[in-house]
Amino acid sequence: MKIFVSSDMEGTCGITAWCETDKGKDLYDHFRAQMSAECAAACRGAIEAGAEDVLVKDAHDSARNIDPNVLPEQARIFRGWGRTPLSMMAGIDESFGGVFFTGYHSAAEMDTNPLSHTMNTQNNFVKLNDELCPELMINSLIASYYRVPVYLLTGDKGLCDWMNAHCPGTVTVPVNEGRGAGCISIHPSVAVERIHNAARECLEKGREECLFPMPSSFKAEISFKEHFKAEGARWYPGCVKTGARTVRYESRDYMDILKFFYWVL
Secondary structure (H helix, E strand, C coil): CEEEEEECCCCCCCCCCHHHHCCCCCCHHHHHHHHHHHHHHHHHHHHHCCCCEEEEEECCCCCCCCCHHHCCCCEEEECCCCCCCCHHHCCCCCCCCEEEEEEECCCCCCCCCCCCCECECCEEEEEECCEECCHHHHHHHHHHHCCCCEEEEEEEHHHHHHHHHHCCCCEEEEEEEEECCEEEECCHHHHHHHHHHHHHHHCCCCCHHHCCCCCCCEEEEEEECCHHHHHHHCCCCCCEECCCCEEEEEECCHHHHHHHHHHHC
8 A cells, every 4th residue: 555644733732833833943953853753653554554655745834844754664755845735745646545644734714733834824714615625635635536544634623523524534633732822732642643653554545435525616805905916816717806805716626626725825
């Protein structure tokens, strides 16, 4: 079995402030190490459960955060950006047997992580089919597009609760609980241990119960913080400006939605 691991940072155990996610700033080195340790724990668990190949996509900021030396030798890593609409999922295809998400975070306009956002900090919200859309939703649908189940999610409690409601088969490991501009976190070593154990056990789940539900059609909406972002977005073919700061795009093909997000979001 091949496992694809997409790793972000704003849902890493203990992280609370934007400066902690930026290279060269306060505590970045600590959280880079924790992000790496959590990703490595997920990889080890998958390998112990029988995975023969693990591909890690570093999916935060520069996409050059994870220390490759801490990963097991069976793991490969995709560093940097592939410049494709797959974005945080670049490298996935139908040959993979499962997907893990580590270090993921709540969506823009969710109050369950002080760093809640969707893809960037330039929008008030992103919605898909009238629902707030976290990066997890975008990427879980990419997995389903290739008929690959999502077995594991680690990150903040608000996002884990969201996933439990949308795809109950997926195993979740909450490591932080957002409280206003702060969060309550478990111990970093405990987070690594729980992720390792969950990754080892989650592959026993049924494939079909871990496939994220795929709608038959899609309506994407973006509310930008700055009105001129919407003015620029309306020039994307098929995009409709619906307000001073809002745009809408619809399609029956999810790849069209991903292309829209790639160029507009």
